[in-house]
Amino acid sequence: MARVLIVEDSEEMSDLLSSYFSRLGFEVDEAKNGLDGLKAAQKLRPDLIVLDLMMPVASGDFTLGYIRSTESLKNIPVIITSAHPKARAIADKLHASCLEKPFSLPELAAMVESLGVRADRKTAPTPTQRK
Numbered sequence: 001m002a003r004v005l006i007v008e009d010s011e012e013m014s015d016l017l018s019s020y021f022s023r024l025g026f027e028v029d030e031a032k033n034g035l036d037g038l039k040a041a042q043k044l045r046p047d048l049i050v051l052d053l054m055m056p057v058a059s060g061d062f063t064l065g066y067i068r069s070t071e072s073l074k075n076i077p078v079i080i081t082s083a084h085p086k087a088r089a090i091a092d093k094l095h096a097s098c099l100e101k102p103f104s105l106p107e108l109a110a111m112v113e114s115l116g117v118r119a120d121r122k123t124a125p126t127p128t129q130r131k
Helices: 011-023 034-044 060-069 087-093 105-114
Strands: 003-007 027-031 048-051 078-082 097-100
Touching: 003 011, 003 034, 011 027, 011 105, 027 034, 034 048, 034 060, 048 060, 060 078, 060 087, 078 087, 078 105, 087 097, 097 105
Parallel strands: 003 027, 003 048, 048 078, 078 097
Antiparallel strands: none
């Protein structure tokens, strides 16, 4: 079973995403801030990371920069979910996908599918499969 790591400080959004990915058959882990997200990513090596930008302790752009500079994490697909006005530019710069809040669950599903991540998959897609 594939694993998704949700890094989101909003409990409501985290619960929604967790429930949604669980229904799709993913194993779900959650972190409430960027620092905890980095620790979880290093420990768990998820197949997908869903990352908010505006969080306490370590921002999403800092977290994503660290992920992209870490050999063991750099090829994990990341979807930024944020209402930040520069979210898309940050995602482009750091080779991530972006869904601007508010977004619909069908939009999220389409993005996950476009990244080649499926619940029945054990390994992350290769860099050529990412958008």
